[in-house]
Amino acid sequence: MRGESVFPQLEQLLPLISKPIQYVGGELGAVVKPWESATVRWVLSYPDAYEVGLPNQGVQILYEVLNERADVLAERTYAVWPDLEKLMREHDVPQFTVDAHRAVGDFDLFGLSFSTELGYTNMLTELSLAKIPLIAADRDDSHPIVVAGGHAAFNPEPIADFIDAAVLGDGEEAVLEITDIVAAWKREGSPGGRDEILLRLARTESVYVPRFYDVDYLPDGRIQRVVPNRPGVPFRVHKRTTMDLDAWPYPKKPLVPLAETVHERFAVEIFRGCTRGCRFCQAGMITRPVRERSITTVAQMVHDGLEFSGFTEVGLLSLSSADHSEIGDICSGLADQYEGTNVSLSLPSTRVDAFNIDLAQELARNGRRTGLTFAPEGGSERIRKVINKMVTEEDLIRTVTTAYSNGWRQVKLYFMCGLPTETDEDVLQIARLAHNVIKSGRQATGSKDIRCTVSIGGFVPKPHTPFQWAAMERPEVIDARLKALKNEINSDRSLGRAIGFRYHDGEPSLIEGLLARGDRRVGAVIRKVWEEGGRFDGWSEHFSYRRWVDAAAEVLPGFGVDLDWFTTREREQAEVLPWDHLDSGLDKDWLWQDWQDALTEYEQDDCRWTPCFDCGVCPSMDTQIQIGPTGHKLLPITPVNTGLRVPAGA
Amino acid sequence: MGRTKNQPEGGQAPVVQRVRLRYAKRGPLRFTSHRDFARAIERAIHRAGVPIAFSQGFTPHPKISFASAAPTGVASEAEYLELGLRARVEPEALVKALDAALSPGLDVLDAVEAHAPGSLADRITASRWRVELPGVSDEQLAAAVAAFVAQGEVLVERMTKQGRRTFDTRDAVAAIEAVSSQTSPPGAVGAAPCAILDLVVRQVTPSVRPDDVLSGLRVVADLEPSAPHSLRSARATRLAQGTLTPQGEIVDPLEADRDPVAIGER
Numbered sequence: 001m002r003g004e005s006v007f008p009q010l011e012q013l014l015p016l017i018s019k020p021i022q023y024v025g026g027e028l029g030a031v032v033k034p035w036e037s038a039t040v041r042w043v044l045s046y047p048d049a050y051e052v053g054l055p056n057q058g059v060q061i062l063y064e065v066l067n068e069r070a071d072v073l074a075e076r077t078y079a080v081w082p083d084l085e086k087l088m089r090e091h092d093v094p095q096f097t098v099d100a101h102r103a104v105g106d107f108d109l110f111g112l113s114f115s116t117e118l119g120y121t122n123m124l125t126e127l128s129l130a131k132i133p134l135i136a137a138d139r140d141d142s143h144p145i146v147v148a149g150g151h152a153a154f155n156p157e158p159i160a161d162f163i164d165a166a167v168l169g170d171g172e173e174a175v176l177e178i179t180d181i182v183a184a185w186k187r188e189g190s191p192g193g194r195d196e197i198l199l200r201l202a203r204t205e206s207v208y209v210p211r212f213y214d215v216d217y218l219p220d221g222r223i224q225r226v227v228p229n230r231p232g233v234p235f236r237v238h239k240r241t242t243m244d245l246d247a248w249p250y251p252k253k254p255l256v257p258l259a260e261t262v263h264e265r266f267a268v269e270i271f272r273g274c275t276r277g278c279r280f281c282q283a284g285m286i287t288r289p290v291r292e293r294s295i296t297t298v299a300q301m302v303h304d305g306l307e308f309s310g311f312t313e314v315g316l317l318s319l320s321s322a323d324h325s326e327i328g329d330i331c332s333g334l335a336d337q338y339e340g341t342n343v344s345l346s347l348p349s350t351r352v353d354a355f356n357i358d359l360a361q362e363l364a365r366n367g368r369r370t371g372l373t374f375a376p377e378g379g380s381e382r383i384r385k386v387i388n389k390m391v392t393e394e395d396l397i398r399t400v401t402t403a404y405s406n407g408w409r410q411v412k413l414y415f416m417c418g419l420p421t422e423t424d425e426d427v428l429q430i431a432r433l434a435h436n437v438i439k440s441g442r443q444a445t446g447s448k449d450i451r452c453t454v455s456i457g458g459f460v461p462k463p464h465t466p467f468q469w470a471a472m473e474r475p476e477v478i479d480a481r482l483k484a485l486k487n488e489i490n491s492d493r494s495l496g497r498a499i500g501f502r503y504h505d506g507e508p509s510l511i512e513g514l515l516a517r518g519d520r521r522v523g524a525v526i527r528k529v530w531e532e533g534g535r536f537d538g539w540s541e542h543f544s545y546r547r548w549v550d551a552a553a554e555v556l557p558g559f560g561v562d563l564d565w566f567t568t569r570e571r572e573q574a575e576v577l578p579w580d581h582l583d584s585g586l587d588k589d590w591l592w593q594d595w596q597d598a599l600t601e602y603e604q605d606d607c608r609w610t611p612c613f614d615c616g617v618c619p620s621m622d623t624q625i626q627i628g629p630t631g632h633k634l635l636p637i638t639p640v641n642t643g644l645r646v647p648a649g650a
Numbered sequence: 651m652g653r654t655k656n657q658p659e660g661g662q663a664p665v666v667q668r669v670r671l672r673y674a675k676r677g678p679l680r681f682t683s684h685r686d687f688a689r690a691i692e693r694a695i696h697r698a699g700v701p702i703a704f705s706q707g708f709t710p711h712p713k714i715s716f717a718s719a720a721p722t723g724v725a726s727e728a729e730y731l732e733l734g735l736r737a738r739v740e741p742e743a744l745v746k747a748l749d750a751a752l753s754p755g756l757d758v759l760d761a762v763e764a765h766a767p768g769s770l771a772d773r774i775t776a777s778r779w780r781v782e783l784p785g786v787s788d789e790q791l792a793a794a795v796a797a798f799v800a801q802g803e804v805l806v807e808r809m810t811k812q813g814r815r816t817f818d819t820r821d822a823v824a825a826i827e828a829v830s831s832q833t834s835p836p837g838a839v840g841a842a843p844c845a846i847l848d849l850v851v852r853q854v855t856p857s858v859r860p861d862d863v864l865s866g867l868r869v870v871a872d873l874e875p876s877a878p879h880s881l882r883s884a885r886a887t888r889l890a891q892g893t894l895t896p897q898g899e900i901v902d903p904l905e906a907d908r909d910p911v912a913i914g915e916r
Contacts, residue, residue, distance in 0.1 A: 007678065012784075012883045014681055015723050021686055024678040026753045028693075256693060258679065258686045258753065310693030310751065342696075342704070645699045646743050647750040 003035030006093055007101040013087045021259045022050035023084065025098035028256035028309065031067040031074070032100045038073035039183045042066055042175070043097055043107040043144065045077045047114070047122035048538060050098070053078040054255060055263040057317075058113045058150060061250040062171050072179055075099035075107075079122040080129070082535055088129055095129035104130035108182060110144040111175070112163075114152035117515035118508075118538040120159055124530040127162065134527065136164050136211060141193045147178070147207075154239070154286050155463040155579040158518040158526060160210035164198060167207055168582060169239030169286070170272070172248050174206065199230065208237040208582060215520055215578075221561040223519060223576040238583045239286065241623050245272060245293040249301050256309045265313035265346075266305040270298050270330065271627075274319035276351075277604045278377070279388045279594060280416065282462035283319055286584045288617040290608060291626040295326045295333065299634050302334060306343060314345050321347045322356050323608075325628035331362040333634030338366060346370040352391045357402045372403050375414040379430030385601040386421050388594075393433065397440050400452070404441040410451045413437070417481055418459040418473040418509065420598065427481045430454060431488035435495045453500035454489070456482065458509030462516050464584040466594035468577060471570040472513045478506030507545040511537070513567045514552065519578035522566065524555040585623075587616030662704040663736035665713060668764035669744060670732045670904055679755030680725035680887075687719070687756065691731070694751035700744065701737035717770040717903070718891070721859055726888035727759075728777075730770050730903060766906040773903035774853060776824060776894035779860045781847040782831075782885040785875025791828040791845035794871035798826060798863075806865040815856060819866040822858040825850040825898060852894065860886040 014020035035041070044063055046053035053059065059076065066074035075097035080088065088094070095104040104110060104126065112123055127134050132143050139146075148156050148166040156166040167174045178201060185197050192199075201207040212233040216224040228235060242248055254266055271292040274284040293301075302314055316330065324330065334345055345363040350356040352374045360372055376391050378384040384391055403411055415430050434454050441450040458478060461467045482503050490496035514522060528551035529537075536542035552563040571577065573592055580588070590613075594604060607613060608627060618624050675682060682690070692712055695702050704710035713734030720726040733744075741761035749758040783791060798804060804820040829846040851858050864881050867873040875881060893901040 011678070012879070015882045015884075016880075019683075020681040020723065021683060024681050026679050026755055028753055258682050258690055258756075260686065260689070264689075307697070310695070310697035312693075312696060342710070643699055643701070643737075644739055644743050644747040645697070645751075646747045 002106040003041075003100075003102050005101045006096050006103055009091065009093045010096060010101060013084065013091060013093065016087060017083045018081070019259065022078070023080070023096075023098060025101070026258055027054070029064075029251075029253040030099050030255060031063075033067070033073040035073070035100075035102070037070075039071040039186060040109070040179045041107045042072065042074040042109045042111055042179070043077055043102075043104050044074055044111045044113070045079075045123075045126060047079050047112055047119040047126055049081065049536065050078040050257075050259060051261045052538075054257050054259075054261050055267075056113065056115070057251070057267055057269065058115070058171060060255055061248075062111065062113075062175050063255075064250050064253060065172055065248075066175055066179065069176070069179070071183065075102060077104050077126065079119075079125060079536065085125060085129065085535075094131055095126050105132055105144065107144045108186075109147060109178070111147045111149060113150040113171075114148060115150050116538055117152050117158070117512055118543075119152075120515060120526050121530045121534040121537050123159065123162065124527065125535060135161055137161075139164070139194065141190065143194075145182075145194070145197065149174075151282060151286065152516075154282070154582060154584060155516065155518075156208065156210065157520050157578040158515055158522040160520045161523040161527075163210065164194075165201055165207050165209050167240065168237065168584065170242035171240070172242045172250070174240045177204065178207065199232070202230075202233045205234040205236075206238055206240055209233070210520075213581065217559075219560075221559065221565060223578060225576060226578075226581045236581050236583045239585060239621070241621050242272075243291060243623060243626065245269070245291050245626075246297045249293075249297055252301075252304060252308070254305055254309050254311070256311070263315070264311070265315050266302070266309055266311040267315040267317050268298055268301045268305065269293065269318060270316050270321055270324050270327075271318045274323070275606050275608055275625075276320055276323070277388050277594075277606060279386070279466040279598050280377070280419065280459055280462075281319075282465050285465045285586060287319070288585065288615065289623055289625045290323075292324055292628055294628065294630050294632065295330050295634065296630070296632050298330055299333060299337070303337075312342050312344060314343065316345065316347050320351055322350050322353060322359060326630065326632075327359060329633055331359045335362045335365045337634065341366070344370065348373075350374060352376055352396050352399050354399050354402050357399065357406055360403075360408075361406060369408070371410065371412060372408050373412040373414065374399065376433070377414065377416050378419060378426065379415060379428070379433055380426045382601060383419055383422055383426040385603055386598050387416075387419055388598070388604055390603055393436070396433065397436055400437050401440045401444045404450050405444050409449060410453070411437075412453045412455055415454065415456050416459045417456050417503070418478050418506065420461075420467055420470040422473065424481055424484060427485050428488050430456075431485055431491070434489060434499050435492060438495045438498045448498070451498050451500065453502060456485075456501075456503040458504050458506055458512075460509050460512045460516055463577065463579045464586055464591075466591050466598055468517065468591065469571040469573075469575075469595055472510060472567045473506070474568055475506030475510050478509070482506075508540070508543055510563075510567050511543075511545065511548045514548070514563060517578070518566055521556065521559045521561065525551045528555055583620070585617035585621040587614065587620075590615050662706055662710055665703045665734035665736065667735045667738045668732055669735060669739070669741055669761050670730065670764050670770060670907060671745070671748070671758055672760040672902070672904060673729050673731070674757045674759055675720060675724075675726045675729060676755045676757060677725070679753060681723055682756065683722040684716070684719040688714070688716070690752060690756060691748075694748055695733075698747035698751040700733070700748065701735050701739065703734040703736040715770075717774055718853065718857075720888045721861075724860065724886045724888060728888055728890045728892075728902075730774070730891070732764065732770055760904060762904045762907040764907050768906070770903050773893050773901075773906060774891050776850055776852045776900055777891040778889045778900055779847075779849040779851065780829075780887045780889055781849060781860050781864065783845045783847065783864075783875060783881075784883060784885075785843065785879030786845040786873065787843040788828060788830055788845050790873065791847060791867075794867040794873040795826055795828045795847070797871040798823075798867055801870055804866040804870055806862050806869060808862060808865070810856070817856050817858070817862075819858050819862050822852045822854045823849065823863060824852055824894060826863070850894070850898065850900070860884075
């Protein structure tokens, strides 16, 4: 029977595997509804291990938004580790939800949120365990409609064969609209089956249904064109933008897991979008414009979320939290309210700006001092102009020295390697910068007891950014530069001892690059890798570069292309990119101009405090910048301890 | 250890009341590990507004101490912990507030203010367990139990953090009995039999857990459930833990605090 619990079968397997608690649910905030009470049933997944997937904000928000509707039920599923996957196959236990342990294949809609492309193989595991055909074209009316979302959905072409639909942009309103369309279709008796419901969704112009588009290729392997193959299907699909975040104060009831997860805190998104214009940053490009949550809503969410969850840590999240127009008042107001309690407040990695030290000081008033992280991203002044990270060396030294003088013993610095136009010298400059940080810090504090950690990530060019045309650097070059950098840092032993060095090898980045800018032909590589055992590719201990390279070498030559063609090849202006029919609002001509500006090291300001530079988003999406200040202040009161909260009626 | 010069200024409020609680770990949430439960109870304490006291120092910890916890995967009706509070509460209200703040399946059952001397751990010398064995018939189990009882020593092996260890399971077993099963447990596949074992095990070092006794039954009598079951899918529940009396009963460790006078007279 549909909707029946598979827990009795699963329960037999749980004593045989590691960390069974991650599969039993029982979180605070979890919702279990009777199967028959709902017209439309969603299963949502973040296709990674429970410990990573559970804290995901996107899934938590959609879960709550959907479950607030009486005629809808939403449950969650996560990727199972290989030990359980093996047993599930042996004992014929299907992919299940953690809420009511229902079979994923029983639901109407299966929504997957991808914040990284490395989750694609896990999606195939989930589909296969759910007994849903891997290829969308092989599914019938009994199977759920598989919908992809999240940042990676801005180029879903590599997974076009496996998904039925993709939604670009903010999900809060989109899931409700999809729900309404599916509910109406079901009430009519599901006329026309799967094809008809997908067509209805496609006609909204904000749901992308890959099967309704044909891709033609040129003899040299480039795309000739992507065109709809059905009447009524739009040429371009547009992203969704939720305006007025104060009207969507989710999560209100954050999920509190029993199992240990990667983030054990209540996170409040203080604004969405970013117009700093860092050219490598896909998030900053596809989430425009900036929409702030007001200081009063933020404070209310913090209060309610802490009371509901019992968390003692609050993260004030966004793409660049110090940029909120009232961040000073938010930090001091919250610090006042929670002074003397055991609640700790934190801002994620921040811009290089001494103002951030003041904020961090405010938040540390409560005793617990969180780490300070700055992201100059590029080692040389020149490369920082290329990526539009407007930070001078002087800014950095002043900021970090202020941090040391104010009692921080350790700061973290983030950089990237493999950026467009980068030379060995640009990377070696990171060592000089780190040396200067330590020297100035020692001078300012008169102490040798200060440290910094240099953390390096590999650059991956992403769709809908000015760097979408850029060539990737080869992994051997990246690894050689990192090795040289390490030697350079340690060339001065006294300074080198105070500098920690963390980095990722170039190989995983290359594969991420293949998946990020791939087209439909890459789907065969993903499938091959999965068949060869590829799982949890975001985990270094599970990722196999060899497996990806071999699969690409086997599959891609049949299409007249190869791994290099997708990764280390620079694209020209006229080339049709696989995601050109997916509209993020950004004007392609503006992106190209910004790419040219990058190459000539010309910087671009932020439209929040300089005139509009016509990136194209606001007019094409009918949106506008929403920022304060509102002028409101938080009342300087400490929450009164009201004693035991005994539930009414108990 | 005394205060060092590096201690932060000011202090945490002192403990004015100690409350001891009994709680259960039931159904699917029996897979909660001890670490998981420790985090859950901390959050429940915050949610419920319990005036918990904190330790001194740079990273103050809430004053919670646990008595011996059941292994992950084993259900329990009798787990115990003690809270140090900076303000007095009614134990009954505490039970209601904490129970409401925990996930269903982690259920707070009882609380008393600590009066009598001695810690909870001092009062726990044995546990009573009930083990359901899907795929094992009553006769099979009865024969295995008889063989086990007849031995003076039953050595088993288990992987511990220190590596593979061999130890005796017979001596720690104060009572062992095959209970006649009438019905299959929920979720049992088809008409598979499901024998039930009733077990009283003394607290010893290294600890002897219900699964060690099952290993012992396998050693002495080749006890193996019929496929697809395995001994590892046995469902164990701790029914009680406390002081084992000469009569073979287990006294709830909260009893002593309920009637401090009686303890004094003993």
